[in-house]
Amino acid sequence: MNLIDRVKNGSSIPEVELVAKSEGVSLDMVVHGLLDGTIVIPANPLHTSLKPGGVGKGLRTKVNANLGTSSDSCDVDLELRKLRTAVDCGADAVMDLSTGGDISAIRRRLIRECPVMFGTVPIYQAGILAIDQRGTIVDMTADDMFASVESHAQDGVDFMTIHCGVTQATIERLRRQGRLTNIVSRGGAFLTGWMLHNDRENPFYEQYDRLLELARQYDFALSLGDGLRPGSIVDASDRAQFQELIILGELVQRAREAGVQVFIEGPGHVPMDQIVANVQLEKTLCQGAPFYVLGPLVTDIGAGWDHITGAIGGAMAAAAGADFLCYVTPSEHLSLPDEHDVREGVVASRIAAHAADIVKGVPGAIEWDRKMSAARKALDWAGQAELSLVPELARKGHQKTPTQEHACSMCGKYCAMAVVEQYLGAKTTTRCE
């Protein structure tokens, strides 16, 4: 029995209890969310090092960090260090997007050490195997694609990005639309190349029931990929993008009927004034399925600082109801991220997620701010460091320039907190001290 079966049958559901406890919400709320599909708990029973986490309505907004080798940069130890950095900085999930070296061996090493939800994009490996064995991606077979999914499932992958909505109909909409940057999703591009060359439908769409059967059997969650996500601001929210989303909405319904957990991936490059509409349409077209957004990047020109571009869009998307933020690192559009990029990417996304959780009213969110500001008012430097996003780094930051005991080096002895307390403090009531 998979998780949804156990929830329905009233069997033991320790994963769900753990999620409810760690989120500070009732078990009943999480159970209800799992049953109506607005919450997912991707937890492959074969991922034995996993501490399960939940994604969806009423829960803390989650952050994913992408890791993985490429054909140009393939160092397994570096990827393991990046994994530890991501987890230490507070990532709730990681995805292994490796496309270089022994992809299966890398995945197995990473998964063994990964305490958070672990995701992959199996089409990468299927495509690369086809190149290695037959010389080109387009000679990949449908069985290759499903074999890749099954081998990932057997390794304990908790959720898989599968671009089931890249259909011949979607590609025709793209063709008629005309875009500046056609397809920027790597998985979407592999499938589109294959479909156009072979003049065939997407096997993950055509044989969707086969995919659902695998998902049921191994109990992994489907992350329905957005192969048609816009890769530039001028392409955002076009007909091709929403054609794919409409198809994904149908596939959500079929996944739920099959008792398979499912969520939806979203854009991409989106101007600020279209973000709310993107989230609202995902929620309506896909019947409240959790929304997992990449960014969104609110401008195309942020290369070198796209973790910031993504944090702006991610905060707005999450505030509008997105549930899961895929980080963007400073190296986006430039190169494979290194450890520093991973750290900056995770932290930027966590800030976006938390800023949104304050206004979403997620339990405990604003209390963190209240405690931090109380420590700040008390000029309690140790307390502030402990409450910061990455305490060790906050301590270093404060020590960068000399500091007196009762103020930071920004204001030195002219600290506003200290001046006001001297004259106003005794005469004023404060809210929470």
Next chain:
Amino acid sequence: MNLIDRVKNGSSIPEVELVAKSEGVSLDMVVHGLLDGTIVIPANPLHTSLKPGGVGKGLRTKVNANLGTSSDSCDVDLELRKLRTAVDCGADAVMDLSTGGDISAIRRRLIRECPVMFGTVPIYQAGILAIDQRGTIVDMTADDMFASVESHAQDGVDFMTIHCGVTQATIERLRRQGRLTNIVSRGGAFLTGWMLHNDRENPFYEQYDRLLELARQYDFALSLGDGLRPGSIVDASDRAQFQELIILGELVQRAREAGVQVFIEGPGHVPMDQIVANVQLEKTLCQGAPFYVLGPLVTDIGAGWDHITGAIGGAMAAAAGADFLCYVTPSEHLSLPDEHDVREGVVASRIAAHAADIVKGVPGAIEWDRKMSAARKALDWAGQAELSLVPELARKGHQKTPTQEHACSMCGKYCAMAVVEQYLGAKTTTRCE
């Protein structure tokens, strides 16, 4: 005659012509904005190195970088390097907030080398002089305050932050409100301490006409400071904050009647769902005066990465109509910023400003994105670097891991752009190539 007089009298206005040209808008539009107060061009005739810039409705959203020494960290050469870094990274304005060393000498050195709008907060120097000469801030005289303003004007300062809205009535509202972090504005704290100790009204409010006369005489712009800006999320948008804003609205009206350019400073720590209201109320209460926001910071817990916290709030504020973003650096709440912090702070604010300019429809904004994405699609690395926020740093980022000619190290030979072009490229029309 000051700038407004010359605009009214039809005299020569080269500053205005320069602003219209650099913004790509009509001279008539800028003139109209100056006359109705929705645009300011802070340009002290004594600031001879200035290339004038404009702030306000219909213009590009501007970015300010705060510089300056403190009692704990006082290195003039470092401040000069920070000035150059800020300008090289694209800051449209700098403020010298020095409170350590020979404050006048530092200001004069910085101004001489500063090609962008230069601002200060004269009350800092008045307060510190009082401490040096009389032992305490509260022994500062009203004449000390105005003398500081005049000496800054004589040095060529283009705009000055003056906390005219910190009145006895405002402080009484603060007292009744009860706040977690009472006053976090340093200038607001100096004045509040002085007013409470001496039981007197704020001289900048009581003798506002004297301030307007100085502003007219030297032709600097007033940046009406928000001494009561919230210093924590739980204090945001309270009665104390809006009491001050109401008073500032009255002072805007008097400044305009006196032919003095004026704009308004804004918060602060503000949750995402209150940002639009803050901007809209500033625009109504202050009759469309340009809005200059510090952040806003959308959470209190971002220490170490508050440039990101501020970029999220800044983008949202600017998209809602804010005109001028004061940067926040990674060292905010921790220490005085160094050169690296200045760079990161300016770039983060520029991203926020540009993301907003896309949706504000500022002339030319989206064209930058379109060019960048066209270069990206063409895998034109040199073109992308030239179009990036700080071209030299973008080139370094791309070279961090080995890269093939036709792809970056993220995807290596499995570049989505390349795959799709091979199969889809020839069959599809694109919008702009």
